[in-house]
Amino acid sequence: MADIPLTQVRADYMAMTHRKRLYSGILLAVFVALMASGFVLADDRNAGGFWSGLHRIFDFPAEVLSEAAQKLPDLPAHIVKYAPSLIETINIAGASTLIGALFAMVLSMLATKGMARWPRLIPLFRRAMDITRAMPEIVVALVLIFVLGGGPVPAMIAIAFHTTGALGKLFSEVNENASLKPIEGLHSVGASWLQRMMLGVVPQVAPNYLSYALLRFEINIRASAILGFVGAGGIGYDLKNAMSWGKGQYDEAAAIFLLLFGTIVIVDQLSSVLRDRLTYGTRLEATL
């Protein structure tokens, strides 16, 4: 090893550090400039300005809350009234997660090396998953509402469509980590493709699949509430109606807000406890 004087090493090191700092400084400056100009641009294009609207953020929530507080005795009745819509929203999410997960399971297996039924078609199934994943739910929902009429079915199909792609990608990542030996073993005794998958793959991947599906269910509840807002039934639709009644009638909107918020928080907590249990076994740490 050639002898390099310590001062030389030190100078080189400092030069490198400075260069690195300069690069990250430039990157940071570009990023900050982008963010700032982006906000200015978005502010220009908005109907109301940011600064003129800032103090009004709490006006609407305050209005809704004060009306709800005035008519507090009516609140339980409203909650009972909107419970069926809430159940519909949850059912849309549940059914679409279930259907999407079933399709995703099959598609992801067809798109994983070593498991695929037709190895040549792997790219095809991958692209299919990419496209379904890229499709925002609202696109499918709006088109289906035109054909099938309003109601929960278009929302269910739309969310299931996107879920297929989203879960399909996650499932194929799980599949890639699964051991292929059970499949080989089953193959050697003459098992069919379906048997190889059900007996060789599913037991390995089921906990991870379930964990991802739960996470998706959580997301899908939000999605189904949003789709209701554009006419696909459930609590979102009621919310839109309650909002359109205007001032003095916000107590029903408040009840719906409350139901939606409560549901999302409860499902969130439940699914995170369940997912923890699925990934770390039954050992449950007190979550705070």
Next chain:
Amino acid sequence: MTAATLKTQADALFLRKRLTAFALPLVILAYLGYIFVSFDIPGLAERANLENGKTLIRDSYSYKTHVTMDNRTHQVVYAVEGERKGTYPAGQHPDWVTENGAETVVDLSHGNSVRFSAGIIQFSGGDGYELTARPDNKGVNASFPSGDLPAWINASKNRVVVTLPDARLTITRNRSEVFRYAFGWELFFFTLDSPYHGMAFTDLISHAFSGEAGAIFSDFWGNAMWRHADVAWAMFETVLMAFLGTFGAALVALPLAFLAARNFTPLLTLRFAARRLFDFFRGVDALIWTIVLARAFGPGPLTGALAILITDTGSFGKMFSEALENVDGKQIEGVQSTGAKPLQRYRFGVIPQVTPVFLSQVLYFLESNTRSATIIGAITGGGIGLLLTQAIITQKDWEEVSYYIVLIIGMVMLMDWISGILRQKLIKG
């Protein structure tokens, strides 16, 4: 433990497994059955409008050219999709129309044709069916061959509709209109009033090189039918919403996440407050944030960006604080042993550990927020989501709807690809 007890235990285990293996599909089936009933899927057939579906699919890959005659002035107008923006300039007409003085003959393919002449409409079908109408103030006055009307003709006193495989003829008292379908997205590049409409690609290139590139581009960009400039701007707005929302949320969540992490904030109440704040931001869904913010800021991209920002502050806060709780304490100790002050300990002991994790999560959200921005845009009115809902509400511009859908899918896939590349680059260093 004897072998016998082990065997009974194993048997019980197998029995349980077998039961769950059979019960699970049954539970799923039962749930789907319940959904089938509660969503009234049998009643879907009545509610569904298959005619709408057919129009939608056909319009998405083909276009109509309308030939309209005013029954009083006898003036004939040709227009793509029947829109003013797609009207043929005077003296021009599609090549399946023949003009002989006052007579206009429209070839409707399959041997069908329609003859407009001075207020008289004659339809002759490929199978020899003849129909003549002389509309006036009192009615359409159509005369049909003797016998029952065929199923593809719908006639009343004031209206006659002839539906053909690729065309349709509608006669009312004031107007006679016939349109014919053709494959493709007409006028996608240039509208009829542009000199470049119908020009071959090679000719276009040579024109472009002879100094007309700017004119060609502005004719394409300002296309009144497809509004390329507006669409591009809307796409940019959607991406802008996603970008501002995602990175803004990351910036807000970063300091708050330290407050919510057990190893950085020993004070229980503070930690608890930060976590509940995250839960609140996430629990009040993007939908509700959008509604609340739209009341304050009005519709537009800023509202959408802020709705994403607030919701994702909750998500990022939770994820970041979990990542912070998993940092390796040894690195911080090592930095501390060199005499680093607290701020330096964070800078050199913590940040380098968590940056790749944070960035990868943020970039992952960027892609999914592009989709959310489309949805929020449809609700709050901004970006490509707004254009899409507008096109769907008119219920006739399905070719534009399919164009927007293709663009949205392309945009999301592009964002996915970019974020994937950046993730790999940043994580590997």
